[in-house]
Every structure is written in structure tokens, then in C-alpha cells.
Amino acid sequence: MEKRLIEKVAIVTGSGHGIGKAVALRLAHEGADIIVADIDIKSAEQTVLEILDAGRKATAYSIDLADISQIQPMVERAVNEFGRIDILVNAAGIAQTKPFLEITENEWNQVLDTNLKSTVFCIQAVATQMIKQVPEEIRKAGRANRSYGKIVNFSSISGRRGRALQTAYAASKAAIISVTQSAALAFKAYNINVNAIAPSVVPTPMWEQIDKDYSRILGKETGQSMKDFIEQIPLKRAGSPEDIAAAVVFLCSSDSDYITGQTLNVDGGFEMN
Numbered sequence: 001m002e003k004r005l006i007e008k009v010a011i012v013t014g015s016g017h018g019i020g021k022a023v024a025l026r027l028a029h030e031g032a033d034i035i036v037a038d039i040d041i042k043s044a045e046q047t048v049l050e051i052l053d054a055g056r057k058a059t060a061y062s063i064d065l066a067d068i069s070q071i072q073p074m075v076e077r078a079v080n081e082f083g084r085i086d087i088l089v090n091a092a093g094i095a096q097t098k099p100f101l102e103i104t105e106n107e108w109n110q111v112l113d114t115n116l117k118s119t120v121f122c123i124q125a126v127a128t129q130m131i132k133q134v135p136e137e138i139r140k141a142g143r144a145n146r147s148y149g150k151i152v153n154f155s156s157i158s159g160r161r162g163r164a165l166q167t168a169y170a171a172s173k174a175a176i177i178s179v180t181q182s183a184a185l186a187f188k189a190y191n192i193n194v195n196a197i198a199p200s201v202v203p204t205p206m207w208e209q210i211d212k213d214y215s216r217i218l219g220k221e222t223g224q225s226m227k228d229f230i231e232q233i234p235l236k237r238a239g240s241p242e243d244i245a246a247a248v249v250f251l252c253s254s255d256s257d258y259i260t261g262q263t264l265n266v267d268g269g270f271e272m273n
Contacts, residue, residue: 004253006031009082011074011126013065013118014092016043018204019154022241023089023248024058025050030249032087033057035078039064039092057082065092065118066110075125084133087252088126088151090119095169095206097213108168115172116179119153123183126151127192134190144191150252153180153196155263160198160271165217166210173198177263184261193260195251200267201229201238234269 010027014020016038024034028051036051036058038044044060051058059081063070078085093115096107130149131139138144158166159173176196184194201207207226214225230238247266250256265271 003029003031004249004255005087008032008086008252009035009078009084010087010089010252011035011037011078011085011122012089012091013037013063013122015047015089016040017047018206019199019202019241019244020089020091021047022245023091025054026242026245026249027087027089027252028054028056028058030253031056032252033082035059035061035074035081037061037063037065037074037092065122066113068117068121071118071121071125075129079129085126085129086149088122088149089248089252090122090151090153092118093154093172093206095166095210097165097169097210097217098167099165099217100167103167111168112172115169116175119176120179123151123153123179123194127183127187130192131187131190139190142189144189147191147193147254147257149187149190149192150256151183151192151194152248152251153194155180155196155198157198157200157265157267157271159263160265160273165214180263181261188260191257193251193256195256195259195261196263197244197247197251198263198265198267198271199239199244200233200265200270201226202241202244203238204241232270233267237268239266239268 012024015024015036036044041062048058155176156173158170163170180196211226
């Protein structure tokens with residue numbers, strides 16, 4: 001099968017583990033070189049080793065995305081090392097499961113800063129670089145006849161409806177859908193495609209913690225909340241990191257050049273909108 005991302009350069013946040021790691025590896029298998037950005041540098045370095053084994057270039061970058069001052073240096077590192085940026089995948093994020101009346105201001109800020117604010121300012125920094133890469137005559141014309149960049153954000157099915165026990169998380173993921181639409185409109189003149197993915201249950205350390213918190217709050221055995229949720233999915237199974245990565249690769253490839261401002265549910269049919 002022909003590789004779809006030969007010599008493309010991608011930044012993938014949260015790619016030291018879980019879905020982000022699966023995305024970074026799949027992009028690499030499709031031919032891309034990767035900046036593996038994660039707060040856990042050891043896990044990022046492990047992802048890099050696996051990418052190198054796949055025959056692509058990669059570098060680990062330690063970043064706390066809640067501190068937006070760290071974003072521009074990451075972009076500069078990518079450009080200095082690889083010469084350009086073609087793809088941004090905002091996969092980093094945290095979840096919080098807590099009754100509405102118990103949420104503190106600090107907890108709210110932590111979730112919104114990590115999930116939403118970091119996404120906005122990663123888009124801003126990377127899109128600025130992508131626009132610099134657009135030929136001057138295209139920038140002056142204000143119209144591009146091909147894509148000059150791909151940005152994929154991570155929403156969630158929790159962003160499609162409210163969640164009584166995940167108020168901050170659901171709010172952040174609903175806002176990602178809006179930000180994705182706004183960015184798609186903002187960069188339309190440069191044909192930079194901006195889309196999002198909305199996964200459902202994917203067994204990762206994050207979902208394991210969600211299950212533990214739900215089970216504790218609802219008085220269930222550990223594992224039961226996840227099982228209950230999966231029973232509501234039409235395909236009757238959880239997703240895998242690879243399921244999500246496959247959709248991300250599609251949105252990063254030329255196959256999706258006529259798609260922008262959309263949020264794709266990758267959820268086994270749980271949400272149909």
C-alpha cells in the first residue's frame with residue numbers, strides 16, 4: 001500500500017502513551033517524521049525509539065501544555081530540526097470525573113487549560129508557521145488550490161452532550177468543536193484543513209481512571225461503568241487506539257483535502273450527528 005504522508009512533518013501532542021502514541025506511530029508508518037511532545041519525557045523517548053525502528057525520524061520534546069509559553073519553543077524546535085511543519089495533532093488532554101457541586105476553581109482551570117487553551121495556542125503557533133510556508137503569490141491571492149497544512153484536534157463524545165459527572169471535561173471538548181470550526185474559517189484562504197476527532201470508550205490509562213472514578217461515585221465495582229458504557233455502543237465494543245489513529249491519518253492525508261471544520265465521531269455509532 002502506498003504511504004500517504006511521505007516526508008511530511010508532524011507535531012503530535014500527548015504522544016508518549018495511549019491514543020497519542022498510536023497516532024504518532026501510525027503517522028510514522030505512513031511516512032511522516034514526528035515531534036513527539038509529551039509532559040512525560042521518558043514515555044516520549046520510548047515512542048521515538050519505536051518510530052526510529054519504523055524507519056522514520058523523530059525527536060522527543062518535553063512540554064507542559066498548560067503553560068502556553070512552552071508552545072512556541074516547541075514549534076521552533078520542529079522547524080529547526082525538520083525545516084517545516086505540515087501536520088499538527090492536538091491529542092494531549094486530561095479528564096476529570098466529579099459531581100458538579102464539588103468542582104473547584106483550580107480543577108476547572110486545570111482541565112480547561114490543558115484541554116482547551118493549549119489546543120487554541122498550539123493551533124495559533126503552528127498555523128502561523130504553516131502560513132509562512134505558503135508561497136507568497138498564494139498568500140497575496142488569498143486563495144489556495146491545494147492544502148497547505150492539516151490540523152486535527154481531539155474532542156470527545158462528551159463534547160456532544162453534557163455530562164453530570166464530567167462538567168469541565170465535557171465543556172472543554174464541546175469548545176474544541178467550536179474552535180475547530182473557527183480555525184477552519186480563519187485559515188480557509190491558505191487551505192489549511194482543520195478538523196477534529198470525537199472518540200468514545202478507548203481502553204487507555206485515562207479511561208481506566210474514568211471508570212474507577214465513575215464506579216466509586218456510583219457505588220459500582222471497578223470495571224462495571226466501562227462495561228455499562230460499552231453496552232450502549234451499537235457495535236458493542238470499545239474502540240482501540242488504532243481505530244482512532246486510522247481516522248486521524250485520513251484527516252492528515254490528501255484524501256481529506258475537501259473536508260474542513262468537521263468533527264468526526266469515531267465511537268462505534270454511539271453518537272450519530
